[in-house]
Amino acid sequence: MAASDGKELTMSRAMVDAIAHEMRESDDVFVMGEDIADYGGIFDSTQGLLDEFDRDRIMDVPISETAFLGAAVGAAQSGMRPIAELMFVDFFGVAMDQIYNQMAKNTYMSGGSVSVPMVLMTAVGGTYNDAAQHSQTLYGTFAHLPGMKVVVPSTAYDAKGLMHAAIRDDDPVVFMFHKRLMGIGWMPAPEGPKTAVPDEDYTVEFGEADVKREGDDVTVVTLGLHVHRAIEAAEDLADEVDVEVVDLRSLVPLDTETIVESVSKTGRLVVVDEDYRSFGVSGEIIARAAENGLSDLTAVERVTMPDTPIPYARPLEQEVNPGTDDIIEAVRSVNDE
């Protein structure tokens, strides 16, 4: 059945589609992680793969991030194409040497004699009251450290295309998926991430931002879950402000050109990021816009998490996590300047 018939996939199924396809194409592709086999990934990122592939290729591992991410780096350097799932991005700390000193740098440190073609797949984001050690996005942390490509899908279509591209890439790719976009029963997704997805394989190239909604008055640059919040805000504001929504889709490489083009049209920029405010994506986007088109900039605002651990209590988390209302307020504010 063609996708145009109206068949739609959740983001998790779209990712699994891409992984299964690449595993059928090449025996070098395999998945390892905590609860990724029998359980199918706690956010459904590997659901159903064990039905088709054996346990040598869909591999549950003990709680041992340093060991299994290190094993993935070694397998990648030896010519395989591992996909290793770090269950929550927040757990990167215990394995940072493997991620940052080995996975990200070994190509450089070896003078190019080895490459590390692995995917580090990890769940990010809050909004479901899971406290400070299970709710971060940390986009900026991984994008800041050189050597890793970093991708962040917001729709099922993009997730499948980015996953195909990530597995085929000869460099390490960090694939950061927001839990609330996956389509899990107990954590309903907003309108938007479930999209028509072609059955066949295709790639979404890294470094190509997507204008998810066109507009002339204010540019909103964002990624992941907040693409959908920004679109909702834009629709609410449609009678008073014409908002353009730019979905970055990848942070490394970053599509500066699309951002600058949009800002040169609108002159007003709002950056929305579920990551912390300081030293992160929001500051980087504003810096690039300023470096490349300062004279076009009339007004700038950023809507982010404050620089504080993410609260467990529902009302407190809702208060700090950027909501549609916060985006509306920021858009109105820059539009009035």
Place this chain on the structure above:
Amino acid sequence: MSEDLVPVDSAAVWPEDAQDVTEAIVANWFVREGSDVEEGDTIAEIQIEKVSVDVPAPATGELVERLVDETEEFERGDALARIRPA
């Protein structure tokens, strides 16, 4: 007209080990009303407590009506949708 429609019976996909549970939610629809489906295609996903279960189309034809919305609760045995066989 309606007697020709094939119901998508939720009881048909209820797991053996969840027979004492009587309620579930529709987690996801993958097919819009008015779309064509083939017998065996996964058309929806339901969640029974913490277990996700795929719902295959019982017949080839057009999915004319969804009877339960996403995130809405239903009882075992409720029809989830109706298909007009091709």
